[in-house]
Amino acid sequence: MNLSDFLNQSCATLNHSSQLSELILSIAEAGKQIAALVAKGKLAGVSQQLNSINVQGEAQMQLDISSHDIFIDCLSSTKVVFGAVSEELASPHYFSDHIPDAPYLVCFDPLDGSSNIALDGVVGSIFSILPAPPNAVRSDEIFLQQGIGQIAAGYVLYGPATMLVISAGAGTHAFTLDPDTKVFELTHPDLKIPAHYPEFAINASRQRFWEAPMQQYIADCLAGEEGVRQCNFNMRWMASMVADIHRILMRGGVFLYPKDHQVTDRAGRLRLLYEVSPMGMLIEQAGGKASTARASVLDLQPLQIHQRVPAILGSINEVDLIEQYHQS
Ligand code: AHG
Ligand code: MN
Ligand code: MN
Ligand code: MN
DSSP states (O other), X not given: OBHHHHHHHHHHHTTOOHHXXXXXXXXXXXXXXXXXXXXXXXXXXXXXXXXXXXXXXOEEXXXXXXXXXXXXXXXXXXXXXXXXXXXXXXXXXXXXXXXXXXXXXXXXXXXXXGGGGGGTOOEEEEEEEEEOXXXXXXXXXXXXOOGGGOSEEEEEEESSSEEEEEESSSOOEEEEEETTTTEEEEEEOSOOOXXXXXXXXXXXXXXXGSOHXXXXXXXXXXXXXXXXXXXXXXXXXXXXXXXXXXXXXXXXXEEEEOOOTTSTTTTOSEEIIIIIHHHHHHHHHTXXXXXXXXXXXXXXXXXXXXXXXXXXXXXXXXXXXXXXXXXX
């Protein structure tokens, strides 16, 4: 089944408007265009760092900006989006030519894993679709919605194959881009994360900045069969949340970017609206769990559009255990 047929079918079953299908197809189109740039590598002329700095203080790559522009163009073609928040833009973008009372807001990370661009490593794009409030006015506040209210979320992985992974509230489903037909085909319906898989993903170079419970949890994993966990753990880190979450959706384990007292006053590194919240929905719709280590990600009330939060996402038993470490 291709993406278009899948969306028509699931919008009907889930009582979503066909406008949602149109919107997700526009994001899939953005994914195809970005995939084409990524596949050309340095030949596309987008792998260089620019002099500009984004609102998070990160140096921007040309591909960050090109991907942002592609997203805005594709969203613009739908006429159903009131406004969008992007990692690469300090304030929201509003679509003035869209239908009155356009029903959706979109938060997106146009290019995730920017440090991988110059070395031909795996990168991705992440998106979250929220309802626009009735009679929405242009303000940051309309985007400050709990993740539990997301209408849909997903990512595109620009890996050896380009894949689109989405949830519209009835499971998490993965599609593979056929490079011959340029059509996304459903290849991994209804992903299920095992409750336990002994593998974790964390940037261990930041260990000295973690809180004590996180230090203890990782130490206990590293102690292996001889330690309290009585289990040998493996470790993987791709430096792209999309790639790391994708592996967890495919085989289980846990992804961690915890509180870190060197990064923005201990909040964590990753951004709630366009990284942690959409990934949280995909993980929970696949039977996993998304936590800050102390609270459910999807229950958080955002305070700012570029807010950062700690992110602990993956196999449910492991995330439960990490929360227990933080209760004592
Ligand atoms: P982005 O490239 O969109 O700014 O996000 C990068 C994020 C995320 O993809 C990844 O998990 C993490 O940063 C990598 O962090 P380290 O630099 O600490 O490895
Ligand atoms: Mn960035
Ligand atoms: Mn990112
Ligand atoms: Mn990014």
